[in-house]
Amino acid sequence: MDDGPVTELGAIFLPQQPPERLRDVARAAEDAGLEQLWLWEDCFFTSGVAAAAAALAFTSRLRVGIGILPVPLRNVALAAMEIATLHRLFGDRPIVGIGHGVQDWMGQVGARAASPMTLLDEYATALRALLHGETVTSQGRYVRLDGVRLEWPPSPPPPLLIGATGPRTVSLAGRLGDGTILAGDTTPAGVRAAVDRIGPAEGHKVVVFLPASTGPGAAERLARQQEKFGAEWPGVAGDAAQVADVVRQLAEAGADAVILDPTPEEPSPEGFVRFVAEEVRPLVN
Incomplete structure (x- = not known):
């Protein structure tokens, strides 16, 4: 086993938790030595940018991390302003991913694109250029800047991560992004397939969300979550050794960061981030 960590490790603060709990969870994560705390911008819970700035x-x-900002929901210039502001204020500590968003939610707010792939391609191209300080003029199907x-x-320009599930989006992420975020039902075999599709992109980081549950009733909580969301792979329920074993499998498959995703029924978000930092992390070093 290598002397250093095989992969970066983090945890998710779910938007199903009230925003006022974020302060205690973020501070518990830092005190425990957790490397990364990720937030989701699920409709219609909390703002990813506002929550990230607070954390x-x-x-x-x-x-x-923010995983992800749904691109139909905000103008690309606004997203560039928000991401730039976070990085000017907090250096390299923010990690921002963009993606299609849940199409039903995008439909609810009148922002569903007829071609999500075209939108994401145009958006990622323009956003990357803006974050590199370029002057951007674009007359695309969706992105129009003058x-x-x-x-x-x-300064320096931050890495741009792109959330992906299907093979076409994974290919786009490999082409336009500095990293790819893979959803929580991605198996180790799925990670390998994504890495192969991304190809030899220098410095490209692969982030994988891993549903995880521990303590009494862990397996039952995870099973209910799998049934609710129709996930093909439930993730892992068990003690630190069992969770660490799956983290290692994902790392060996090509994950550069594994972010543990608790269930919405997790009885103690503070306890969960401590579990990841203090019990799981030592087993994957």
Whole structure:
């Protein structure tokens, strides 16, 4: 086994938790030495950007991820302004991913695109250019900008992660992104397939969300979540050794970061982040 960690490790603060709990969970994560705390922008719970800014302000070392910002929901110039502001304020601690979003939700707010792939392609291209300080003019099908340039671009430009499930989106992420975020029902074999599809992209990071549950009733909580969301793979329920074993499998398949996803029924979000940092992490070093 290598001397260093085989993969970065993190946990998710689910949007099903009330926003006012974020302060305690973020501080518990930092105090326990957790590397990354991730947030979701699920409709219609909490804002990913507002929550991330708060979590970063509550802490001093913790990296905070947003997985993902749904691109139909916000203009690309606004997204660039928000991401740039986070990085100007907090350096390399923010991690931001973009993606299609849940299409039913996008339909509810009148933002569903007829061609999500075209939108994501145009959006990622423009966003990357804006974050690199370029002046962008675009007359695409969805993204239309006229000489837009950020007044306060981040320096250095932050990596852009793209959430992906299907093979076409994985290929797009490999082509346009600095990293790919894979959904929670991605098996080790699925990670290998994604890595093969991404190809030899230098420095490209693969982030995998792993549903995980521990303690009394863990397997039952995970089974209820799997049934509710129709996931093909439930994830892992068990003690630290059992969770660490699956983390290692994902790392060996090509995951650069594994982010443990508790169930909405998790009795203690603070306890969960401590479990990941203090019990699972030592077993995957």
